[in-house]
Amino acid sequence: MPRYERTYTTQANFILHGGDYNPDQWLDRPDILQADLELMKLSHINTLTVGVFAWSALEPEEGVYRFEWLDKVFDDIYSIGGRVILATPSGARPAWLSKKYPEVLRVNAERVRQLHGGRHNHCFTSSVYREKTQHINRLLAERYGDHPALLMWHVSNEYGGECHCNLCQEAFREWLKKKYNHDLDALNAAWWTSFWSHTYTDWAQIESPSPIGEHTIHGLNLDWKRFVTDQTISFFENEIVPLRELTPHIPITTNFMADTHDLIPFQGLDYSKFAKHLDVISWDAYPAWHNDWESTADLAMKVGFINDLYRSLKQQPFLLMECTPSLVNWHKVNKAKRPGMHFLSSMQMIAHGSDSILYFQWRKSRGSFEKFHGAVVDHDNRTDNRVFQEVTKVGKMLKKMSGIVGTSRPAEVAILYDWENNWALNDVQGFAAETKRYPQTLVQHYRAFWEHDIPVDVITKEHDFSRYRLLIAPMLYLVSEELIARLKEFVANGGTLVMTYISGIVDEHDLAYLTGWHQDLREMFGMEPIETDTLYPNDRNSVHYRGRSYELKDYATVIKVQTATIEGVYEEDFYANTPAVTSNQYGKGQAYYIGGRLEDQFHRDFYQVLMEKLNLRPILFVKHGKGVSVQARQAPECDYVFIMNFTEEKQTVVLEEKVKNLFTDKEIGGEIILDKYEVLVVEKKREIHSNNKSIK
Ligand code: GAL
Numbered sequence: 001m002p003r004y005e006r007t008y009t010t011q012a013n014f015i016l017h018g019g020d021y022n023p024d025q026w027l028d029r030p031d032i033l034q035a036d037l038e039l040m041k042l043s044h045i046n047t048l049t050v051g052v053f054a055w056s057a058l059e060p061e062e063g064v065y066r067f068e069w070l071d072k073v074f075d076d077i078y079s080i081g082g083r084v085i086l087a088t089p090s091g092a093r094p095a096w097l098s099k100k101y102p103e104v105l106r107v108n109a110e111r112v113r114q115l116h117g118g119r120h121n122h123c124f125t126s127s128v129y130r131e132k133t134q135h136i137n138r139l140l141a142e143r144y145g146d147h148p149a150l151l152m153w154h155v156s157n158e159y160g161g162e163c164h165c166n167l168c169q170e171a172f173r174e175w176l177k178k179k180y181n182h183d184l185d186a187l188n189a190a191w192w193t194s195f196w197s198h199t200y201t202d203w204a205q206i207e208s209p210s211p212i213g214e215h216t217i218h219g220l221n222l223d224w225k226r227f228v229t230d231q232t233i234s235f236f237e238n239e240i241v242p243l244r245e246l247t248p249h250i251p252i253t254t255n256f257m258a259d260t261h262d263l264i265p266f267q268g269l270d271y272s273k274f275a276k277h278l279d280v281i282s283w284d285a286y287p288a289w290h291n292d293w294e295s296t297a298d299l300a301m302k303v304g305f306i307n308d309l310y311r312s313l314k315q316q317p318f319l320l321m322e323c324t325p326s327l328v329n330w331h332k333v334n335k336a337k338r339p340g341m342h343f344l345s346s347m348q349m350i351a352h353g354s355d356s357i358l359y360f361q362w363r364k365s366r367g368s369f370e371k372f373h374g375a376v377v378d379h380d381n382r383t384d385n386r387v388f389q390e391v392t393k394v395g396k397m398l399k400k401m402s403g404i405v406g407t408s409r410p411a412e413v414a415i416l417y418d419w420e421n422n423w424a425l426n427d428v429q430g431f432a433a434e435t436k437r438y439p440q441t442l443v444q445h446y447r448a449f450w451e452h453d454i455p456v457d458v459i460t461k462e463h464d465f466s467r468y469r470l471l472i473a474p475m476l477y478l479v480s481e482e483l484i485a486r487l488k489e490f491v492a493n494g495g496t497l498v499m500t501y502i503s504g505i506v507d508e509h510d511l512a513y514l515t516g517w518h519q520d521l522r523e524m525f526g527m528e529p530i531e532t533d534t535l536y537p538n539d540r541n542s543v544h545y546r547g548r549s550y551e552l553k554d555y556a557t558v559i560k561v562q563t564a565t566i567e568g569v570y571e572e573d574f575y576a577n578t579p580a581v582t583s584n585q586y587g588k589g590q591a592y593y594i595g596g597r598l599e600d601q602f603h604r605d606f607y608q609v610l611m612e613k614l615n616l617r618p619i620l621f622v623k624h625g626k627g628v629s630v631q632a633r634q635a636p637e638c639d640y641v642f643i644m645n646f647t648e649e650k651q652t653v654v655l656e657e658k659v660k661n662l663f664t665d666k667e668i669g670g671e672i673i674l675d676k677y678e679v680l681v682v683e684k685k686r687e688i689h690s691n692n693k694s695i696k
Contacts, residue, residue, distance in 0.1 A: 019359030044395025091157030191219030326374030492587030526584030
């Protein structure tokens with residue numbers, strides 16, 4: 001149900017505009033540091049993230065600290081009205097630290113200890129590294145905790161990866177002992193180790209998965225990934241002890257990532273667990289705009305999906321911690337954002353719940369790895385170039401949008417994403433190696449709602465389902481009894497649930513359910529999947545649904561119906577004319593099962609029926625063609641609606657109501673032409689009842 005409250009993720013009542021600032025690379029150039037301040041004012045920058053990789057500048061030798069430069073940076077930023085997001089420096093260590101304490105260096109899965117270099121590559125278990133990071137964090141908190149410019153803590157940078165050193169092996173065994181109550185038999189049973197004579201008779205025999213060792217026990221692989229998440233969080237928790245103690249009023253975040261090519265959620269850590277330890281979710285978005293494998297609109301839809309996931313993790317606005325104002329240096333081809341795209345993509349982030357537009361980075365490095373990565377300020381220091389001008393435009397517009405800060409995006413539709421399920425699915429020997437594509441499948445279901453401008457939350461399994469009318473849980477291969485019970489309760493109480501092929505197959509240990517499909521699922525869906533057919537990439541089948549034929553590829557589930565209504569049937573193969581899509585009334589709700597992987601048009605038509613049935617509506621009805629997206633944030637008193645053209649052509653849109661253009665303050669309505677990549681942000685006032693309560 002709609003909720004209009006504001007949830008401020010920072011104490012700021014303005015949208016943050018700025019980004020990673022690395023003055024530590026320019027300490028011998030006071031002229032440049034001075035120029036930075038002028039340029040920041042010009043481009044309406046109000047927030048700088050400082051110190052992300054500054055450990056060597058802060059502690060050049062063990063126990064020798066240099067904070068004077070950072071003191072000045074804090075004061076300088078404050079003097080121009082700016083705020084600081086202060087990073088803890090654990091993302092990269094000084095060379096002296098690795099040399100003196102080699103245990104901080106990561107060991108890879110082949111059991112090779114890495115040399116010093118790069119970044120993001122420390123052991124999460126090492127007590128030396130934990131001590132060192134906590135100590136320097138304490139000094140930072142003591143020194144800057146009361147500085148009026150301090151806005152937020154940015155802990156480390158893009159946590160990820162794993163370490164297989166002996167310390168981690170020991171920690172893993174301890175973690176397992178705790179999980180299995182010191183009962184090795186319970187572990188052997190959960191991991192099904194009787195297979196291939198893999199039974200463990202001593203905890204000491206257990207090793208993390210390795211390509212040169214054990215990697216065939218699915219339960220081990222899954223528990224290892226769970227351990228890696230927990231150990232990373234435990235490292236993080238150790239980092240923030242002094243921050244919580246000395247600066248309890250300052251919110252804490254760490255920047256999350258996405259896996260780039262398909263822009264799917266980062267796979268390495270279970271962010272649904274990590275989110276609970278953060279005050280604010282922030283993430284680094286680097287979509288490959290203008291790539292040669294998908295349309296701009298398709299990519300925009302994926303950006304929408306992942307934002308809706310990261311926002312839903314805490315059900316509050318998030319921060320865009322990094323993006324490029326122009327190009328990156330690590331895509332296969334580093335194409336520049338075309339004119340207008342930076343503004344459009346920035347507005348899209350705000351539309352989906354971000355309260356910031358922050359860049360990597362403020363000023364281009366002069367040398368090394370990132371010297372050609374896009375930045376607000378280029379090597380030539382000029383302000384008359386396209387990038388600086390577009391950033392300035394974003395900054396100017398964001399100032400007009402401060403009313404959006406802290407506002408929500410209530411949704412009645414939720415799609416369920418589960419990191420553990422994704423790990424288990426990717427690990428499973430079976431189905432097809434290349435086509436499981438769980439996150440991509442979720443995006444396929446998301447498409448219909450994106451195209452109809454209907455807000456969606458992408459939630460994880462611990463969320464309360466009861467606030468949604470429609471819950472979509474595709475390919476939920478791994479599902480515990482507890483989760484099945486909650487899904488059942490959701491439907492019994494009137495919810496509509498959609499599930500698909502390859503769902504409800506194993507429990508939380510990745511052990512197959514033994515009684516066929518779980519009894520509760522059978523009751524809820526009024527049917528039972530009998531077998532799953534996996535197709536070769538060029539194989540095709542089709543499904544007949546409501547008078548039309550839809551192409552099917554990759555997966556088809558043969559279904560035996562009990563009480564369900566048959567909504568669609570397969571058209572080919574040995575299961576031709578058998579049920580492919582079913583629906584079943586259960587309690588006060590309805591449960592739908594889609595047996596095969598069907599083309600986009602099927603999802604459009606299938607969900608159109610549910611949208612009508614459940615009366616799911618956009619916040620502002622805007623008539624438009626393909627590639628235009630309308631997204632909204634809702635304040636107690638009004639809706640902020642973003643009308644975005646993600647195509648290379650002009651688009652005509654029709655607004656059925658009069659609204660205020662936030663950029664021009666003019667009233668607009670009726671037919672409007674949007675240029676290529678143009679975006680409108682409008683304010684739609686909500687009627688206020690005399691008792692002062694907001695209604696939709
Ligand atoms: C991020 C990282 C930044 C910078 C950026 C370049 O993943 O956090 O430090 O390297 O990529 O795109």
